[in-house]
Amino acid sequence: MIPAIRVRQVTKRFGSVQALAGIDLDVEQGEFFGLLGPNGAGKTTLISALAGLVRLDSGQIAITGHDVIKDYRQARRQLGVVPQELVFDPFFTVRETLDFQCGYFGIGKSRERDAWIDEILENLDLSSKANANMRSLSGGMKRRVLVAQALAHRPPVIVLDEPTAGVDVELRQTLWQFIRRLNRDGHTVVLTTHYLEEAESLCSRIAMLKAGRVVALDTTVSLLQRFSAHTLRLRLTPGAALPAALAQRAEIKDSVCSIAFDHFAEIEPLLAELRTSGCGLNELEIGQPDLEEVFVRVMHERGETR
Amino acid sequence: MTGFSALLYKEVLRFWKVGFQTVAAPVITALLYLLIFSHVLEAHVQVYENVSYTAFLIPGLVMMSMLQNAFANSSSSLIQSKVTGSIIFVLLPPISYQAFYLAYVLAAVIRGISVGIGVLLATLWFAHLDCREPLWIIIFALLGGGIMGSLGVIGGIWADKFDQLAAFQNFIIMPLTFLSGVFYSIHSLPPFWQQVSHWNPIFYMIDGFRYGFFGVADVSPWLSFGIVGLCFVLLSALTLAMLKRGYKLRA
Numbered sequence: 001m002i003p004a005i006r007v008r009q010v011t012k013r014f015g016s017v018q019a020l021a022g023i024d025l026d027v028e029q030g031e032f033f034g035l036l037g038p039n040g041a042g043k044t045t046l047i048s049a050l051a052g053l054v055r056l057d058s059g060q061i062a063i064t065g066h067d068v069i070k071d072y073r074q075a076r077r078q079l080g081v082v083p084q085e086l087v088f089d090p091f092f093t094v095r096e097t098l099d100f101q102c103g104y105f106g107i108g109k110s111r112e113r114d115a116w117i118d119e120i121l122e123n124l125d126l127s128s129k130a131n132a133n134m135r136s137l138s139g140g141m142k143r144r145v146l147v148a149q150a151l152a153h154r155p156p157v158i159v160l161d162e163p164t165a166g167v168d169v170e171l172r173q174t175l176w177q178f179i180r181r182l183n184r185d186g187h188t189v190v191l192t193t194h195y196l197e198e199a200e201s202l203c204s205r206i207a208m209l210k211a212g213r214v215v216a217l218d219t220t221v222s223l224l225q226r227f228s229a230h231t232l233r234l235r236l237t238p239g240a241a242l243p244a245a246l247a248q249r250a251e252i253k254d255s256v257c258s259i260a261f262d263h264f265a266e267i268e269p270l271l272a273e274l275r276t277s278g279c280g281l282n283e284l285e286i287g288q289p290d291l292e293e294v295f296v297r298v299m300h301e302r303g304e305t306r
Numbered sequence: 307m308t309g310f311s312a313l314l315y316k317e318v319l320r321f322w323k324v325g326f327q328t329v330a331a332p333v334i335t336a337l338l339y340l341l342i343f344s345h346v347l348e349a350h351v352q353v354y355e356n357v358s359y360t361a362f363l364i365p366g367l368v369m370m371s372m373l374q375n376a377f378a379n380s381s382s383s384l385i386q387s388k389v390t391g392s393i394i395f396v397l398l399p400p401i402s403y404q405a406f407y408l409a410y411v412l413a414a415v416i417r418g419i420s421v422g423i424g425v426l427l428a429t430l431w432f433a434h435l436d437c438r439e440p441l442w443i444i445i446f447a448l449l450g451g452g453i454m455g456s457l458g459v460i461g462g463i464w465a466d467k468f469d470q471l472a473a474f475q476n477f478i479i480m481p482l483t484f485l486s487g488v489f490y491s492i493h494s495l496p497p498f499w500q501q502v503s504h505w506n507p508i509f510y511m512i513d514g515f516r517y518g519f520f521g522v523a524d525v526s527p528w529l530s531f532g533i534v535g536l537c538f539v540l541l542s543a544l545t546l547a548m549l550k551r552g553y554k555l556r557a
Binding site for chain 2: 075092100105153
């Protein structure tokens with residue numbers, strides 16, 4: 001199957017800053033893909049390149065097989081982008097904004113178009129604001145309209161550049177519910193976010209970018225397995241000390257000892273060792289592997305090796 | 307519906323929604339110019355035989371208002387969407403650079419002509435105006451609007467801030483417009499300034515437009531047509547080249 005997004009050897013420099021330093025990436029059709037990285041890693045530049053907003057120094061990008069430069073019309077029809085910045089045109093109402101957006105993609109006024117706009121408005125909880133001027137909307141509402149605009153032409157590939165930055169819990173839930181549904185219906189979704197728990201729960205595969213390069217690319221499950229582990233967190237009774245063998249493995253912070261392990265079968269011998277040594281416990285907790293730990297490790301390790 | 311028609315409709319609706327500012331206000335300004343200049347000069351100046359000064363002034367004011375507003379439309383729309391970031395909504399869709407150019411320039415022409423008609427209707431009460439060669443009137447209105455609409459696109463794309471655009475407007479467009487023979491015939495100027503006026507393309511727009519009303523002008527309407535037409539072609543080519551390259555629009 002043709003990948004939803006194919007990025008090959010893409011480079012882009014802004015003055016002295018190498019924003020993209022040779023990116024290779026495939027996003028398969030129907031995937032929920034995460035693009036993570038610290039600020040300045042090149043995520044937004046890469047998204048801008050997908051959308052044709054940035055001219056590449058070298059390399060190629062294709063959206064569902066359509067080159068973003070040579071076949072830009074088809075490529076752009078396949079793509080819906082929710083920009084990071086909260087931008088809006090203050091002259092128009094929400095419905096006018098969406099009508100224009102459909103028109104820009106060559107979708108004429110029809111019952112089908114109106115029904116789709118109504119469906120988007122309803123799913124994003126915007127129906128009551130359809131005839132409100134954009135200026136009168138709250139920040140969260142404006143963010144919803146940005147999502148609606150990106151979906152107006154029913155693109156098979158949806159790119160969301162930090163769509164939940166600074167928005168309330170309710171919008172996040174509504175938004176993810178809708179985006180998950182679109183993904184189930186076959187839309188490819190690419191997400192950048194700084195909320196790593198969102199990426200962990202939504203994305204089946206993740207690329208991590210640093211200084212314009214892909215430093216990790218794998219399924220979310222594999223990344224968690226490779227770079228993170230379960231941890232046994234122990235709070236000891238006052239005066240107690242870990243046995244020497246365990247103390248070597250433990251990380252101690254704020255009087256909590258964390259011991260990493262890979263398999264649950266390791267817990268019983270660990271606890272037995274504690275019991276034998278007479279080490280008293282006040283609290284015991286098992287921590288799950290999380291993407292934040294993966295992210296920190298990848299950024300730290302891959303940064304050092306270059 | 308095509309991307310072009312949607313963008314054109316959006317651009318027209320944009321200025322129409324604030325019609326008091328974009329259409330009514332320039333009509334009032336032109337009317338004030340007419341009242342003041344005709345009051346002061348009507349008894350002292352007669353440029354063409356059998357044409358009162360007030361009648362002479364009206365086509366000049368109509369054209370000047372059309373030109374200024376055509377420029378204002380495309381330039382303000384572009385700078386505003388650049389500064390607010392909403393330009394992204396017209397850069398993401400598959401709109402060709404030619405369609406982009408046509409939509410912005412045509413919307414500018416439509417605003418210019420709307421203001422022009424408004425000024426004409428508001429000032430007709432003050433003098434009898436002939437309409438000898440209506441085709442020239444239409445040709446110069448369209449070409450003048452097209453030139454200023456193109457210049458507006460260039461200015462709007464080039465400027466990064468509102469004050470840069472204001473400088474473009476106040477130091478280039480405004481002097482060229484005011485010194486183009488709106489208020490006088492260039493024959494009344496000293497020879498040196500007559501020569502200088504011949505380098506001002508806006509002079510030919512106004513002179514040709516005025517010829518359409520009175521059948522007389524400072525230079526032949528064909529010469530004006532040639533120069534104005536050439537300016538339109540050159541500016542369109544420059545604007546299209548900028549848009550094709552994505553100058554200041556696509557990083």
